[in-house]
Every structure is written in C-alpha cells, then in structure tokens.
Amino acid sequence: MEYSENIKVALQGLTDHKFRSFLTMLGIIFGVASVIAMLSIGEGAKREAIAKYQDLGVNNIIVREKDMSAAELEEVRTKFSPGLSLRDAEVIRDIVPGVSRIAAQAEVNAEVKYASQSVKSSVIGVTPEFYDILNYQIKEGEFITPIHYDAKHKVCVLGSGIAYALFQKEAPLGKMVKIEDQWLEVVGILENKALFTETVGELAARDLNTDVYVPLSMFLDRFSRGNVLASELQQLTIQVDNSDRLMETSTLIDEIIRRHHFGNEDYGIVIPLELLKQEEKERQIYNFLLGAIAAISLIVGGIGIMNIMLATVMERTREIGIRRAIGARKSDIMGQFVTEAVVISIAGGLIGVVLGVSLSLLVSVFTDVSTYIRLYSVIIAFAFSVIVGVVFGYLPAKNAANLKPVDSIRYE
Amino acid sequence: MSNLIEINHITKRYEMGDNVVMALQDVSLTIRQGEYLSIMGPSGSGKSTFMNILGCLDTPTTGEYKFRGVDVSHLNDDELSAMRNREIGFVFQNFNLLPKLDAAQNVELPLAYAGVPAAERRERAVRSLERVKLADRMHHRPSELSGGQRQRVAIARALVTNPGILLADEPTGALDSKTGIEIMRLFDELHQEGNTIILITHEQDIANYAIRNVYIKDGAIHYDRLNSQRTIVK
Numbered sequence: 001m002e003y004s005e006n007i008k009v010a011l012q013g014l015t016d017h018k019f020r021s022f023l024t025m026l027g028i029i030f031g032v033a034s035v036i037a038m039l040s041i042g043e044g045a046k047r048e049a050i051a052k053y054q055d056l057g058v059n060n061i062i063v064r065e066k067d068m069s070a071a072e073l074e075e076v077r078t079k080f081s082p083g084l085s086l087r088d089a090e091v092i093r094d095i096v097p098g099v100s101r102i103a104a105q106a107e108v109n110a111e112v113k114y115a116s117q118s119v120k121s122s123v124i125g126v127t128p129e130f131y132d133i134l135n136y137q138i139k140e141g142e143f144i145t146p147i148h149y150d151a152k153h154k155v156c157v158l159g160s161g162i163a164y165a166l167f168q169k170e171a172p173l174g175k176m177v178k179i180e181d182q183w184l185e186v187v188g189i190l191e192n193k194a195l196f197t198e199t200v201g202e203l204a205a206r207d208l209n210t211d212v213y214v215p216l217s218m219f220l221d222r223f224s225r226g227n228v229l230a231s232e233l234q235q236l237t238i239q240v241d242n243s244d245r246l247m248e249t250s251t252l253i254d255e256i257i258r259r260h261h262f263g264n265e266d267y268g269i270v271i272p273l274e275l276l277k278q279e280e281k282e283r284q285i286y287n288f289l290l291g292a293i294a295a296i297s298l299i300v301g302g303i304g305i306m307n308i309m310l311a312t313v314m315e316r317t318r319e320i321g322i323r324r325a326i327g328a329r330k331s332d333i334m335g336q337f338v339t340e341a342v343v344i345s346i347a348g349g350l351i352g353v354v355l356g357v358s359l360s361l362l363v364s365v366f367t368d369v370s371t372y373i374r375l376y377s378v379i380i381a382f383a384f385s386v387i388v389g390v391v392f393g394y395l396p397a398k399n400a401a402n403l404k405p406v407d408s409i410r411y412e
Numbered sequence: 413m414s415n416l417i418e419i420n421h422i423t424k425r426y427e428m429g430d431n432v433v434m435a436l437q438d439v440s441l442t443i444r445q446g447e448y449l450s451i452m453g454p455s456g457s458g459k460s461t462f463m464n465i466l467g468c469l470d471t472p473t474t475g476e477y478k479f480r481g482v483d484v485s486h487l488n489d490d491e492l493s494a495m496r497n498r499e500i501g502f503v504f505q506n507f508n509l510l511p512k513l514d515a516a517q518n519v520e521l522p523l524a525y526a527g528v529p530a531a532e533r534r535e536r537a538v539r540s541l542e543r544v545k546l547a548d549r550m551h552h553r554p555s556e557l558s559g560g561q562r563q564r565v566a567i568a569r570a571l572v573t574n575p576g577i578l579l580a581d582e583p584t585g586a587l588d589s590k591t592g593i594e595i596m597r598l599f600d601e602l603h604q605e606g607n608t609i610i611l612i613t614h615e616q617d618i619a620n621y622a623i624r625n626v627y628i629k630d631g632a633i634h635y636d637r638l639n640s641q642r643t644i645v646k
Contacts, residue, residue: 012512
C-alpha cells in the first residue's frame, strides 16, 4: 500500500470528525504555542541583557567612585584617600598590561539653561576616549575632540533628550547654553540611547539622554564641585585588548587603586561581561523551568491524542477487520493509525505555531516584555509535536494492528 | 480439472481457560478449480471455523491446507494477508463495505493493498462494477445504495483481484427473498464464467443453488455429495 493512501485516509478521518479532531488537537496547539511563546520571551530577555551590557562595553572594566555622604567622604579623606583621580588613570595605563584605552569622567548635577528653558542635568567632564570606549553614536556635529580637550574649549555635547527639551525645533549646533556661570557652545548632539533601567553595581539606573558632555580639562578648571572634598573623578572606564583576561586585569587594577587610596574602599569595580555571564546563568534555570512546563503541556496533548486514538480504534474495529480480510497487513493498519495520529499532531502543531508566534508578537506589542522569535524555536516546537504524534499514536495503532481479523470482522 | 484446494485431516482446537473445545476434528476436503460448492451446517457446527481457515483468516491447529499445491497452514501473518488479498474474495452477510468510501473506492481497496497504481486500480474497479451492473452507481456511498446493490458492490470488490475462490458467508442473509434470488443468479453466472464459488450457509434453500453440498456437524463432515435437486435460477 502506498503511503499517500494512508495520508488520504487520515485526512478523511480528520474532516469526518472536525470538532472532535479540533478538541484532540487543543493540547498540542497550546503545547506548541507555549513552547514558542516561552522561548521567545527567554530570547527577548537575553537580547535585552546583551544590548544593555554592550552599551557598557563587553571589553571594559569600570571603576566608579562609591556614592558617599559628606560624613563618609570626610572619613576617607582623613584616612588619606585622595579619591579617584587622573593619577589613578595614569598609573593603570603605566602598570597594567593589556589596557588599550582609558576614559576618565567627572560629574556634577547642574541646571542647563537656554533662553527661557532650564533643565536639570548631569554635566559630565570626559576625555575624548569616552566616545569610542562606550559606544556612543553622534547624531549631529561632533563629540569632544582631543583639540577641545587639550585647549580646554568651552564646548558641550548634548544628549538627545536634553537637546530636545532645551531647543525643541531650533537647531542647537552653534548655540550657547549656560551651565552654572559658564557659557558653552553646543558642538554635537548624541543619538538617542536606550534607558539604563537597572542599577548595575555602582552604576545607578538613569536616563543617559539628559546628560551633557564637556571636555574634562575644562570641567576641572571651571566647574565648582559642591563639596571641597569631592574627588577629582567619578569614573574610569578601562578598555582591555582581550576580554578573556578581564578578571585578572580587574584584580590587578583593584590592587593598584586600593594601594593608592591607602586601603580605603571608596570605589567599586564593575565588569559588564561578567555580569552578563552571571545573568545568563540565572536566566538559564528560569528558561529551563519555562521549557519544562511547556514540554509537559505538549505531553499532556499527546496523551489526549492517545486517548482519542484508543477510542477510535475501538470504534473502528469492524473497519480494521474488513481491511484485514481483504489483504491489509498488520503494518498497513499500523501505518494508517500512526499516520492519523501524526496528521492530528501536525495540524495541531501548525495551528500552535501560528498561535505561538502571534502570542509572542502580542506580548511584545502590548506589554513591556520584549520577545524575539528565533526560527529554531519554531522548528523545535513543531518537530516536538510530530514526535508526540508518533509516540502517542504508536500504542493505539499497535492495538489496532494486533486485532485478530477473525474477531474484528464480526465485531458489532 | 486440477485441485485448487486440498485439505487433509485438519483440526482446530480452542482453549478457553480450562475448557478445550474441538471446533473441527479431522476434516478433509478437496475442491477443484471451477467448482460451485456449499458448506452447510447448524450454528455451532464448526462451519464458521472452517470458513475462517478456508479464507486464511485463521490457521488450523493440526493438519494440512494446500492452496494451488502450496501449504498455507503455517504461513505467518503477512503471508496470510497476502493470500487473502490475492486468492480469497470474501462476500459477507452484512456486506462489510466501508461506509466513508463510495462504491468505486470500496472496490479499489484490495488493489490498494496489493500495491496496484491508482489509475489501474480505478480502471479495474470500474470493470468489476460493470460486471455486477453497478457502474452507474460507482460514486454512491453504501448508505445511498439498496441492500442488493451493496451486496453487488461487495461481490465486485471480491472479484476485482481475480481471486482463486469466492467465499460467500450467508450472502443473502440480510436481503429479502427477491433480492436474494438476484444475488444467487449473479453467483450462478459467475460460476458459469469459471469462478470457483464456496457458499457458507445454514439454509438448505441457499445450499440448493450449489452443485456440490458439504454438510458439517459437530466439527466433522457429515456428508459431501452432488446436489440432485439443484435450484436453477431462471
């Protein structure tokens, strides 16, 4: 018997009992849909995490001053810590092997004013390396250049958010803004950057788009720092050549800075790549759990198929007898019923794929959970549904094939 | 004419728990090509068991069953399936057509299991339906046909593989007498065309259509004789 005959018979059986077939498929439909939805949510979370840490730079080690109260600051100063400074950056560059670039930054919170507009902002003094190390994209004009830095030019680069808040539809380039008592010329606007929604180590969550960047040299000369005890710098971002050596390098950096700060732990070290790895590990357990739940629902769907197939075989004992009497072999009967089960599970699988994909899209559109559907997850879910059909169709088909023709032909 | 079927000393034993039932004891029978034979017997006589063995639906416990000189009493399940497919044309009391298939599809079914390609299948099925004068009903499902028509579809299905024997089990049992006579006329014609026909029945009236009568009682052949009062269908 040609195999296409089996498929024809199976499709016939499916359309003869549309509602029953649909109910039988439900388990598979939800199983496949949930596998796809769960995997896409897991994948979405993964991509979000990767994007977040890529912003911090996967080859970077970030040394950041701890957030300290005035009393704490006074205490570390009395214990001789000079605080984070350009001197630290120089020492690291001289001693630590494999360091390719270091960006230094100092910060102060200030009002930025233009015409009648006034916006609260973080004013960040940076070295020109900052732009390359931290993956910033410029939208208009240019970032702080070595020329600006060396000549201590009174210029600034605006985040996209603050540029809009100050200038709305006006062109900001070349305009002068006022920060504290300084007038600075706008030389560049940054591309919009994703919100930094989570606090990572010493790095507090905030909106990078409201930052204003100025040359560090000019910043240190002209901006007052609220507290006279304030450190020279708030952050060093150190880029290494080889991400495999991040851990060793950071240990070395830690030792050097600690020595220079006379044992005071007034700074923290963040390694974005390590955090990414750690987060991935945690998520793996979570993903495994989600996957297991989805897999269980597929198995339950399979049991549903088996249940119906067992009933179908009972119901069609006579048909099986007739087929056997006119020459069907056991394997023909077996093939027929396994095919029916597989056709049900394939049909359920296809509907499940459509449902799962739409579910993932709906989730990402209507909630702030981001999802990403990878082709492999669709293939896995679908393949699983076919396997479920074969596995759970096997036993009922075996029963059907083993019916004795003599008995089944006279079955009423 | 040559011997189509040779049955030598077969027995069939059923064990049901502690009870041992001898359904057939020492039955021997020879059937030649082209014979028209009835096997009659009351219910419980072993007639059905004998038919199952003749039809290769079952195998004897002991003894030998030769079909065209080949011993088929020890064939495995697949080989028995192939025997049924090629050599046995079953006609049942209750037709045993598949309700979801139309007449032509029902007739094609044995050919499908024989691996005949679809186009040839259809052609042979149509020819077989023409033989039983039902070609105009080939696209009707069994539920759309009368009892007599259904039985003719079943006969067309039995004939389509050109089997060695037509094995008819109470072929008129579910039909009114007038339709029954029509079916018996068809068997008569088929016999005259050279088909070997075995009628299984418990009715003397039906057995009388056959040329040779075998009577089974208590699992053994009671008599085996030529029918002197044969009913001739006009």
